[in-house]
Amino acid sequence: MFDATTRSGGTATVSPRTAATELAVATAAGPVPPTGFAARLTRVLLSPWSRLSLLVLLLASAATAVLLFQPQQLLTDGWPPQLGGAAAAVAYAVAYGLCTVAFVPRPLLNLAAGALFGSQLGLASALAGTVLGAGIAFCLGRVLGQEALRPLLRGKWLKAADGQLSRHGFRSMLAARLFPGVPFAAANYCAAVSRMGLLPFLLATALGSIPNTAAYVVAGARASTPTSPAFLIALACIALPGLAGTVVAWRKRHRLRGR
Secondary structure, three states: OOOEEEEHHHHHHHHOOHHHHHHHHHHHOOOOOOOOOOHHHHHHHOOOOHHHHHHHHHHHHHHHHHHHHHHHHHHHHOOOOOOHHHHHHHHHHHHHHHHHHHOOOOOHHHHHHHHHHHHHHHHHHHHHHHHHHHHHHHHHHHHHOHHHHHOOOOOOHHHHHHHHHHHOOHEEEEEEEEOOOOOEEEHHHHHHHOOOOOOHHHHHHHOOOHHHHHHHHHHHHOOOOOHHHHHHHHHHHHHHHHHHHHHHHHHHHHHHHHH
């Protein structure tokens, strides 16, 4: 048995014990990270800023597609006649969710849901589309944007908002959905950048979106009879929260100026 390297005819031969020792050391050290151009390219593509750039590109492309092709016209004017009942409501909910990710205004989609399906089925379809669109935006922001944007949360107000969403996610998002002055897309991506969980986010979105969505859906369903009590009540439910939100924002603005 040989414990050292021997030479035979000028060729180095490693003993079995030495080879086993070297193999054990290599295994304990762990796998060797890949090197070369492919490895560097992979690291660059998976870096936080590359993923954030991809998110911006996706959102810009979606918004451009909406401006060019106007899919909301298909939803409101050219709905396929072969679809009807529950199948049409499900298809509308999916289209609704994708359109909200592409920044199509929700009030237009809610009015169309009421005009197409009536108050009850229209409300169910619009709420399902709202939750779907919010969930897609949240997941995109969490996977592609959170890691790059969280280090930028250095200002006092940004840290306060992030802490509120991270610690009291459900309550904060419920208030944001109920308050008419908070943009839908902005709330989605702010929640995604925070440490809020997906389930509380979706639940708060579903519950908080009911009043405003219902008002628009009923208004769309009763648009043919603008003097009916249901239409007038829905119109009031749309106007009064918006007016209250404007007053609150105006007062907050003067308080901030006073400071």
